[in-house]
Structures are given as structure tokens and as C-alpha cells.
Amino acid sequence: MSYCAPSGERGxxxxxxxxxxxxxxxxxxxxxxTVPVHAGETLHPKTLASILAQAGMAETDLLKFL
Incomplete structure (x- = not known):
């Protein structure tokens, strides 16, 4: 599951x-x-912030994978 790489790298x-x-x-x-994977759609900034908070990640951690 390539879309899970950032979370998978962190365990x-x-x-x-x-x-x-x-x-x-x-x-x-x-x-x-829970991460929504909707092809061709962009996550709302608040949804992304919630996912990062639940995962214990900062935006800078996520940017390393982009």
C-alpha cells in the first residue's frame, strides 16, 4: 500500500x-x-491536521515523504 508509506515508516x-x-x-x-483514500481528491486541511495529530506526526514529518 504505497499511500500508507509515511505512516508505515513510523511504525x-x-x-x-x-x-x-x-x-x-x-x-x-x-x-x-483512519485515512481516507479517495482517488483524485484532496484532503481538507482540517482532515489532514486531524490525521497527523492522531498519528503523532508533525507537518514537517509528512513533508519528508513528499
């Missing part, structure tokens, strides 16, 4: 996919992060 593992949403789990943190 997130894809647990399952339901429709166009991927659920990621970190082996050391509790909970999971």
Missing part, C-alpha cells in the same frame, strides 16, 4: 480497509488512525 501497520478508508495501527500507541 503504522495497515490493519484493514473498508471501502476507501484505510485503518492503521501503531504497535506502541493505542488506538488507530
Amino acid at each position: 503504522g501497520e495497515p490493519v484493514r480497509q473498508v471501502g476507501s478508508h484505510v485503518h492503521l495501527r501503531h504497535p506502541e500507541r493505542s488506538g488507530r488512525v
